[in-house]
Amino acid sequence: MSVIEANNLTKRFGNLVAVDHVSFSVKEGEIFGFLGPNGAGKTTTINMLTTLLNPTEGSAKVGGFDVEKQDGKVRGIVGLVPQDITVDDDLTGMENMMLQAKLYHVPTEVARERIKEALSLVALTDAANRRVETYSGGMRKRLELAEGLIHYPKVLFLDEPTLGLDVQTRVVMWDYIRNLRDKHKITMFLTTHYMEEADVLCDRIAIIDHGKIVALDTPQNLKDSLGGDIIELEFNRKKDDQTETLKLLPQVKDVKKIGDTYRIKVSKGEKTLPSIMENLLKMNLRMNKVSLVKPTLDQVYLEYTGRSLRETQGETGEVWRRMITLRRIRG
């Protein structure tokens, strides 16, 4: 069953087409990632799916409700962990959570239990009664995440959940997010421009660029679509060119010789490597160097979005908020 369904979803701001006829569906319990450079249309998509913006064209359903016509219903079942840090500095962690509970009509008694649970999940129990002003950036992000969970949403939207966090905190956040899916079966839609994050967290990834989805598949399939892994090897005897010999081996797709190194393209490198080595040894070709290079999502991403760095354009307000967010994260 699909929890999110987007059909030709489009958003125009004047002449700029931020999201351009995007269609996809997200299954229940899935972690679905939107990967793309800044300004690709990730946040705009989230804004439409969470009813903050109305689509210019096309439609989307979340939990079976139309985001435009049944926006009230949609708001009741989604949670949003925004890119900006929106927890209130002047209130304590507990007060922030309680306010969120009130906004989602969670009865006070139930809210107390859930807040306890959510805060311990994000390891903020000890800091609950401190003012958020004193929190570090990672703590604020975690509180933000906990707030998104207070009403047990059916779908949780995470907009750049680890933007600006240090490596350790990022890994901890990933654990929390996976934990949530496994324990509460929450469907998650997240945006990121960190390849590693998409690779580690997501069941499926859509690569979005210039408002369009350019690729959509599991991380593994996306990597495979590049044509497989590369085995790099060097022979003991460097004089003879073995390119043709290698090409004749069954699993080999392509061979390139760069200097003394042969780059052999294969699929499922871990499995092919041993048999290739066996074959070569049988032919009495001894190797002094072998390595396996796995394609990364980085390569996939660059393949689809192009290599050049692009200037992104943004509204002044957005740029300002991003600046403030980063400043607040860095405390």
Add this chain to the structure above:
Amino acid sequence: MIKETIALTKREVKKWVKNPFLLFMMLIQPVIWLGLFGKAFNLSGLVSVPPEVLQQYPGLDVALNQMISNTFGGTTDYFTYMAAGMLSVIVLFTAMFSGMSVVWDRRFGFLNKLLVAPIPRESIVLSKVGSSVIRGMFQVLLVFSIAFAFGLKPGNAFGILDLFGVLAALFLLSLGLSSMFLAITMRIKSHETVIAVANLLNLPLMFASNALFPIKQMPEWLQTIANFNPISYAGNAVRAFILHSNAGFDAAKVALDFQFLIVFALIFSLVGILIARTGLRKG
């Protein structure tokens, strides 16, 4: 809707209570006005009659004081006159800040969080207006006490009921002005613009009213403006209550002031709510 409004109002009030410095800063201006301007301007001193003239025209000083008292709504003490008007001005200043807070919430993304939540849009505006009114009333009481300490002279029949009358008039003024500023700033995205708008409205609203000077002494065009200014009506009512003396209390006039204030408050809270429905969205 009421529950959400209360929860959000609590947030605003908590933010305010936890920032005593801000509270202090907001009080400085009215207190300076009272202390420097109100105290420096001595009405009776202005028309003090030299003894030799008084000998020639006995009773002249009494007559002059009576004239001043008539012009200044029943007092010869400018400080008392102005302190009463200042209470309305404080309400104006506080209301301005309610507009600022929407811009802050928008900039920090807090507004988005509210917009994603399954709550009626109206509760967002109502909480802003509500907290602004609470702040305004608190500051009114504080400044009123300070004015007392500085030598405000209420009428000889001034009692607790008159105090409630003062608060009721200012409550209506605060409701209307806060809604008005919120309606204006709801779609504005930068602080600079809000500050510019607030300054643009702030001084004219203050001077084109009876807060500092009696309307009767103004040029005619200014009188016209002042006669539409809600601050004048609140000023009238507040002054009537504070100067409540045994000599009399013009209940009919105060009733008219209240009518105007009620209509003003109603219209602008409705406008605020209507604008919240369409104007409170992302981007």
